[in-house]
Amino acid sequence: MSIPPPPPDHIGWPWTAEPPPLTPLPRYPKITVVTPSFNQGQYLEALIRSVLLQSYPNCELLVFDGGSGDRTLEILQKYDGLIQWVSQKDRGQSDAVNQGLDQATGELVGWQNSDDLYGPHAFYFAAQAWLNQPESDVIYGKIDHINEAGDYLFAYPVQPATVANMIPYSAVTNHSIFLSQTVIQAQERLDLNYHHCMDQEFILRLLLKGYKFTFEPNILAYWRLHDQSKSSQQMETWAREAFRLCERVYGDAQIEAAIREQAQDCLYSLCRDSFAKGRMAVFQEQIGALRSHFGPLPWELRFKAAFARLPGAKVIIDAKAKWR
Structure with a gap:
């Protein structure tokens, strides 16, 4: 059965350009x-x-x-x-x-x-x-x-x-x-x-x-x-799922320490990224997860004023500590 013609005015790959043959393989696995x-x-x-x-x-x-x-x-x-x-x-x-x-x-x-x-x-x-x-x-x-x-x-x-x-x-x-x-x-x-x-x-x-x-x-x-x-369309979904994957790597004791440390750094960076991109619901979820993993979190003082301006913000900032 032949391949149907492409729509009008569609040329080049993958419409009209079939690649030239290459050196035959010994077999062609399906x-x-x-x-x-x-x-x-x-x-x-x-x-x-x-x-x-x-x-x-x-x-x-x-x-x-x-x-x-x-x-x-x-x-x-x-x-x-x-x-x-x-x-x-x-x-x-x-x-x-x-x-x-x-x-x-x-x-x-x-x-x-x-x-x-x-x-x-x-x-x-x-x-x-x-x-x-x-x-x-x-x-x-x-x-x-x-x-x-x-x-x-x-x-x-x-x-x-x-x-x-x-x-x-x-x-x-x-x-x-x-x-x-x-x-x-x-x-x-x-x-x-x-x-x-x-x-x-x-x-x-x-x-x-x-x-x-x-x-x-x-x-x-x-x-x-x-x-x-x-x-x-789904950057909030991505932010949550990428965070979960980093949690998986961090929590796997069989993985070498340097990679688990990298995963820990990624957890913090993803949390900061959620804050910077205004994904506040995701950010607060990630804050909770970080606290569960690492205990009370240190913060940069500059975040305190930013949170104070957020309507209904529920995150409590320890103004005496600094961000990791």
């Missing part, structure tokens, strides 16, 4: 891509085509749509037969991804959001890296940010996959990872209690359990930034 979707029909087709135009002969795309009310169904039906999809109410993005992980049969499994996409030859380089290092549990690569129209903005700062590099921000994200069946068969799934940092929590958990990560710099994925993206 790659499954899982995509959660909800009301992002304006971007979904680019993701689909970025999979279908990979020039990779052994891949599948599973789209789990949460019952979108936009043109998502139109797009899914356009590519019916080339992809597998379902559109029905679910419990959110993490639940949709978990459904996909349950059904994924690929030797390597990717997770790409419906408003993001893969770069040319991403599957080839993921497979090549895994064939060269079959003991790898996770292959990961580079990420570029693009805007709503698909234009390059800047590179995401991917760093080596270590526990220390996963707090308070993600050194590695879902956009460019490929999981082996070792991870899938071990029933590693997304935690439904996370609504923003689910990929950060998932990757951090894999690292804490000792799974082997391998970096392949030729892999490229595109992370789209736009006004409707979850990354732009």
Whole structure:
């Protein structure tokens, strides 16, 4: 079955530009891509085509749509037969991804959001890296940010996959990872209690359990930034969940002391950031958590006046102490 033509006036990757063939691999391990979707029909087709135009002969795309009310169904039906999809109410993005992980049969499994996409030859380089290092549990690569129209903005700062590099921000994200069946068969799934940092929590958990990560710099994925993206709308959720992840690292006595100390510093910095960004409900929650971990907190005197101006402020400041 041939790939449908792109919409009028859409050229370049991933619309008309199929990447040139590379040196054949000794074999092409099956790659499954899982995509959660909800009301992002304006971007979904680019993701689909970025999979279908990979020039990779052994891949599948599973789209789990949460019952979108936009043109998502139109797009899914356009590519019916080339992809597998379902559109029905679910419990959110993490639940949709978990459904996909349950059904994924690929030797390597990717997770790409419906408003993001893969770069040319991403599957080839993921497979090549895994064939060269079959003991790898996770292959990961580079990420570029693009805007709503698909234009390059800047590179995401991917760093080596270590526990220390996963707090308070993600050194590695879902956009460019490929999981082996070792991870899938071990029933590693997304935690439904996370609504923003689910990929950060998932990757951090894999690292804490000792799974082997391998970096392949030729892999490229595109992370789209736009006004409707979850990354732009849920900063309070992010602040709470990032704090929880740092608490997890700090509270794990099996982790080396230097990393736990870094986690402690991150807890303080996240709390300060919540105050600076005006997330006062989150700030007060984090203050309570810090006190439970570390006892009475020292403060800078300059915060006292700031709190006094906050309507209904409930935080008691010890004016004689200084901030850690």
